[in-house]
Amino acid sequence: MDIKKVTSVVKKKKADFPESLIHEIAEASERHNLKVKELESLVDEIKKAYERAGVENGEAVGTVAAQSVGEPGTQMTMRTFHYAGVAELNVTLGLPRLIEIVDARKKISTPTMAIYFEEGYGNDEEFVRKIANQIGKIVLNDILKDFHVNYAEMNMSVEIDEEKVEDKRLELDVILAKIEKAFKRVEINNNLLSFEPTISESKHAIRELRLLADKVRDLQISGVKNIGKVVISKEELEWVIHTEGSNLGAVLKMEGVDKTRTTTNDIHEIEKVLGIEAARNAIIHEAQSTMEEQGLTVDVRHIMLVADMMTSDGSVKSIGRHGISGEKASVLARASFEETGKHLLRASIRGEIDHLTGIIENIIIGQPIPLGTGSVGVIMKSRD
């Protein structure tokens, strides 16, 4: 049974279902081969259940969300664990990762990308390997056969391993051009290279030679900025690239890369490249998978609320004094969180007015809080 049919039944029954629920009903009716009549009575039942399960007005959803995300924190591990997807990459997990997400850190400790490919490319191992080598950082040292520093003649001879070059799907010409551009005193003879340091009398010659040797070995010949190691793995019949380091903007521009599935765990980068809605989804996804990986179940709605709060004004704000809590309207709320003196002094010269609409302000002055049963009042009609 398709979604249209379900939608029409739902409409007929005057039920205001969210899209996700309609999809669920459609899937379930497909599974059970529901007849139209059955579907109708099912929608009736679900309508009742939906009304029963609705949130009540005035419910303190924020506090509940914060508690639901925070409480499992005590049960999480602290360690940075290996493998998230691939055994070869280290990814921060557990409590440190969760803190990183709510902090909206600019520089996360282990940025990583999962690069997927469009249909037709994903099964092509050769193509994926080529792309992987374009993305991953390769230095000259990775493709050397022989490296010899000759202190007597003050030069070094280098032999490039053509097999390795081929294995990494690189072009020797391109590499040689790069080498020529980077070093002045170099002789190139096919795959045999000879470097000489620029020797001036004031410097120590041997030291120069050694420095040059390091420089030669560390010359980057391929790769995207900010990305280090790459790992290729097969996931359900298609090849996927996982990276250490992240550069979503550059990777999305590459040929064959699936723009809809390729992702990074760097929320700020997603915000920059794909916008705030994507950043919100990234926060939800990252927080949810961090929790799940630890075997903790937290309802998405709680995480959604945290993510929505962090992104509500169009930019990713952190949870804490530099973000949401520092921008609250109430002086008392800010003062009672952190940096008490700063906020009070600033309020005094700015002539700030606290309208006492928040929770903490009302607790401070000893009034009922405007939440739940405290959010309703009685208005009496005056008898005139």
Added chain:
Amino acid sequence: MQGILKKISQINFGLLSPENIRKMSVTKIVTPDTYDEDGYPIEAGLMDPRLGVIDPGLRCRSCGSKGGDCQGHFGHINLARPVIHVGFADTIHKILRSTCSSCGRVLLTESEIIDYKDKLDAKYKNEESITALIKEIYTVARRDKCPHCDEEQEEVKIDKPVSIVEGNYKLTSSEVRERLEKIEEDDYILIGINPVVAKPEWMVLTVLPVPPVTVRPSITLETGERSEDDLTHKLVDILRINQRLKENMEAGAPQLIVEDLWELLQYHVTTYFDNEASGVPPARHRSGRPLKTLAQRLKGKEGRFRSNLSGKRVNFSARTVISPDPNISINEVGVPEMIAREVTVPVYVTDWNIEDMRKHIENGPKIHPGANYVIRPDDRKIRVYEETKDSILEKLEPGYVVERHLMDGDIVLFNRQPSLHRMSMMAHEVKVLPYKTFRLNLCVCPPYNADFDGDEMNMHVFQTEESRAEAKSLMRVQEHILSPRFGGPIIGGIHDHISGAYLLTREGSVFEEDHVLQMLKKARLPLPKRKNEGWTGKEVFSLLLPDDLNMVYRAEICRKCDECLRQDCKNDAYVVIEDGQLKTGAIDEKAYGAFSGKILDSIVKDYGTDKAREFLDSATKLAISGIMKRGFTTSTADEEIPREAKDRIEELLSMAELKVEQLIDAYHNDELEALPGRSLRETLEMKIMQVLGEARDKSGEIAESYFGMDNHAVIMALTGARGSMLNLTQIAACVGQQSVRGGRIERGYSKRTLPHFKEGELGAKASGFVHSSYKKGLDPLEFFFHAMGGREGLVDTAIRTAQSGYMQRRLVNALQDLSVQPDGTVRDNRGIVIQSKYGEDGVDPAKSDYGKVADIDRMIEEMRIKSKAAK
């Protein structure tokens, strides 16, 4: 007790002007002394009686009210020379930097001024923060030349904490004040000062308000010695220097001396406001302890805001050790009589309860259902004593309030710290019991995260009818069986409840009818009709289930076989309940355990919380009486495995150790192939870890194969009551690799873990593989490595609690103002929409089915069954 409740609608912040300070002052303070020889406060001293009274009985010289009622009055000190307020030093610096040194105007061009004023007006109108904009102005207005009078500007620097330096010349506070006075009022707004409430020159003090004595009470020690508050000490210092400065100035002392004294005055005023300001040595008490001055009183966790305003100490509360009581309901709490006599409930006397209340008063404060106080209609509170009982009884009439002892059935709030979620504070019904501990049902341990190794809990008694009503309908334990975190039960059976139910309901457990009736009686269940034959445990348990309950699920004991035999499961793990009859499957954690109880979950959702409470109460009692009928114990004998098993494990482990040696040899001979993206060393580590991990698992499997369901430890592990199979195999077979920082143990001694090994040794034993079992015992080396791993675990936990606590505080602080509005949106207190529909579908996770609106598949099945039945 009654009165007009006024609602505070707003609080305005502003700066005190010198005139205001003088106007609100009741006296000028000049003498740096507090009391004279006779112990009387000195006039115009810091303890001047006009500043208010503390001792009850005395009357205030300023307002005439008695001590306790008088909240105190400010005095003032005229400073001989102006002094900069530390808190504003930074602001003053920024203002001076952004204004002209000769004409006093802001260093912005006319067009910029208009532009910024417009922007600021807009922000003020929308009540947005202007901090970012002011910051921008401060940077833009850092010009070398004044756009208004073309005067060259010298650079103004700040020398922490309060010195303002222009070029190379240090401005005196008077000069700073003059500069600030020069700024035109029109420009105030541009430099972040609201002209309605403040003037920039007020940030340089010429007169200092002296807080009333109620703010800085002196304490009389047992020796009769008076000990003054830190603030008083500081004020004494200020007065003393102020006096000397004044005298020196009047005597025409040399400039140098005056400046020194002036600086000293500045120091004292600075530390009076903030004794932790950067760049100033903190002022100390004679004992060397830094003084707690104004900023310190407000700041931080122990400051006024967090410990006295956001959280307050309360009356009508009690705290004691908790202990378990399986006989009370989950809704109840056992309260020691001693506490019940102390905390009270106010009851309004009416014609209908006056007789009851009389009895309470007759009992007095010492006999349990008694009363401690009576409040007369004129609001006078009278303590009930043995002697006064009769006179109170005589006058008692409707309109009085009796503060009677806590009694059975009263609603109280029960709490265990840390209060991490809302289930940490729930409403219970009181049950007054003997002895001195709070008693609670074992099912409520998971939400409170309580155990009985000495935990203490708090109880609060509600004082108004509204709060009781609210608590009863919203906070009662039974309303919190489902956790809002994931929409499943968080209250449920634990430990013996689980193993008890399993022993009762597993295949082949049959009881004589007499025994069944005994069990049911013990569990306080209604007795069924005799049927004169043996009962299976499943039949007994079915008595608790609602008659129309239907469900099918796989129990915790399910071994996840490749092919499920469903009803014919050998382990009795396929649970089928038809019309409230348990047909197949054993009851275990998946049935009614906390966090995963499926039967419990569906009873709460389909039959309501009352039914769920009844089910939980009787199911746990039945399980306990079941387990007591049969007997249940465990010892190390449960982890005993035969000789041949030990031999097999031994062989397996030595094989693994050999394999590790081979890997290490391969590594040394460069024969090892590196995994992609890993170094050789890392590859070796990973491979060794893998080999040893497998060896441990296999040894566990060998041990497991000798364990059967007649083994109590195994029953506990498999039903989910307590412990895990891993625990058991570690005791019986092999403990396995110890880890520090996620890897094998590497460091400790020079180039090896312990001096017993060769340098650089990489073998299993040398890196913390514990080959023995706990039962056999660890050798000294293994013990040491085990302790290393154990220590890391402890450190980890300590750090984690601190980190996650702070994260939770931040989360709660950021999100606490959000609420669902009548239109379905989620908004903060400013009215800003955070979500246009809560959670995108408006479903409350606490009322959902594990996050879903409903279990649609089950709904369809039930519908079909119903329609079949109808036909």
